[in-house]
Amino acid sequence: MIHEVDEALRRLVRDEALRGSDLDVAFDAPTKDWAARRNAPTVNIYLYDIREDMRRRQRGLLNEYDAQGKVASRQLPPRHMKLSYLVTAWTQRPEDEHRLLSDLLIGFLRYDAVPPRLLTGSLEELALPVPMTVALPPPEDRAFADVWSALGGELKPSLDVVVSAPVSSGRKFAAGPPAREGVELHTGEERVRHNVSADGVGMRKVAR
Known part of the structure; x- marks a missing residue:
């Protein structure tokens, strides 16, 4: 599921926010060593936090029906995982980075959820909305300065993009006779x- 969200964000950046640009899109940790090795303008989308979206947890069981319309099995509702990404632009000049961040911000603000046409794999099969937010204040238990400190780098302008992705638990229960x-x-x-x-x-x- 995580790699499917990665790919959706990659396509959203390249095909929507920065359409026509040939910038690289990377998912590496933006450490000092990574920055030193970079040799082209790059948008970095770093996944730094994964936690369950408790507001979207559902109770009960969902029915699955057979070809005759009878309940064949029941399964637990999908759980939603909040994937938090630190999005940064890397060029030779701060002015160019700020311009890129502006284009990225406008591109993300167009959508309240990841566009369905960008979903693949299990996300496409579930056919559920994949909510997305950008630039919201961080939770009280987390600060972006702490993320940069953990990476060993200097604080840099960034966008916080959070995707709430549904994932199936895979737990099914056979239904009894009618x-x-x-x-x-x-x-x-x-x-x-x-x-x-x-x-x-x-x-x-x-x-x-």
């Missing part, structure tokens, strides 16, 4: 069956 129609009452002397139909309730004696 319920029998009607209700049988055992009185000891005889067995009476109630048959419920579209035009009312009927009662008939079955056996003594």
